[in-house]
Amino acid sequence: MTLSNPTVVLITGASRGIGRTLVETFLLRPNHIVIGTVRNTAADYVKDVESLPKVDGSRLQLIKIESSNSTDPATAINDLVDIDHIDVVIANAGGAGEKGIILLDVVSPEVVTEVFTVNALGPLALYQAVKPLLEKSSSPKWVSVTSAAGSIGRLELHKAYIAPAYGIAKAGLNWITTAIHSANKEFIAFAVHPGERQQECPRDGPSSGS
Numbered sequence: 001m002t003l004s005n006p007t008v009v010l011i012t013g014a015s016r017g018i019g020r021t022l023v024e025t026f027l028l029r030p031n032h033i034v035i036g037t038v039r040n041t042a043a044d045y046v047k048d049v050e051s052l053p054k055v056d057g058s059r060l061q062l063i064k065i066e067s068s069n070s071t072d073p074a075t076a077i078n079d080l081v082d083i084d085h086i087d088v089v090i091a092n093a094g095g096a097g098e099k100g101i102i103l104l105d106v107v108s109p110e111v112v113t114e115v116f117t118v119n120a121l122g123p124l125a126l127y128q129a130v131k132p133l134l135e136k137s138s139s140p141k142w143v144s145v146t147s148a149a150g151s152i153g154r155l156e157l158h159k160a161y162i163a164p165a166y167g168i169a170k171a172g173l174n175w176i177t178t179a180i181h182s183a184n185k186e187f188i189a190f191a192v193h194p195g196e197r198q199q200e201c202p203r204d205g206p207s208s209g210s
Contacts, residue, residue: 006057008086008137010035010130012065012123013093015045018145018194022090023060024052032058035080037065037093067093067122068114073129085136091123092145094169101162115165120172127180134187142189144177146170 009026013019014036026034038046041064050060063076097115123144134140149160150170160167174191181189 012037077129086133119169144191146191
């Protein structure tokens with residue numbers, strides 16, 4: 001049974017880790033439409049995500065968004081013809097892009113650019129694409145999954161200088177999140193640091209979210 005006026009939640013990076021857990025959690029809430037983003041809707045892991053348990057009145061829709069592709073969000077959102085609003089966006093997809101300790105003195109500007117694109121510009125493109133649908137919600141919320149590595153005030157405390165590309169990118173995401181909050185008084189927008197965790201997010205190269 002599909003109930004009226006469902007809560008619509010969009011979660012990026014839905015195939016694994018935090019994103020997958022969030023998808024699973026929201027699907028167990030009645031009257032929820034969960035939109036999950038993956039890099040490849042034809043990949044084998046998609047069937048596994050689609051088989052997650054759901055309660056009556058809730059459903060899952062997977063869409064393709066590659067965080068390094070600035071046009072993917074707009075294309076994917078435009079294809080959601082049966083969605084007339086979005087209540088919650090959780091920008092979770094990202095990638096570290098570095099392996100081990102890399103000092104600011106030697107980090108490659110190309111690596112910084114690549115990691116910044118995935119972690120900051122990807123969510124920016126997503127925000128621009130979903131804003132019209134968020135504005136149609138009675139209680140729009142934007143959540144950015146960030147990292148303590150992006151904190152400027154606590155950079156030395158967290159020794160984030162050993163991961164410059166990731167820290168710079170997450171600092172950019174934090175700025176974007178604060179700007180979303182400040183520019184849209186009707187939105188609730190904030191960034192969360194999930195803490196240390198083990199997942200399949202690669203440390204040896206940027207990930208575009210999954």
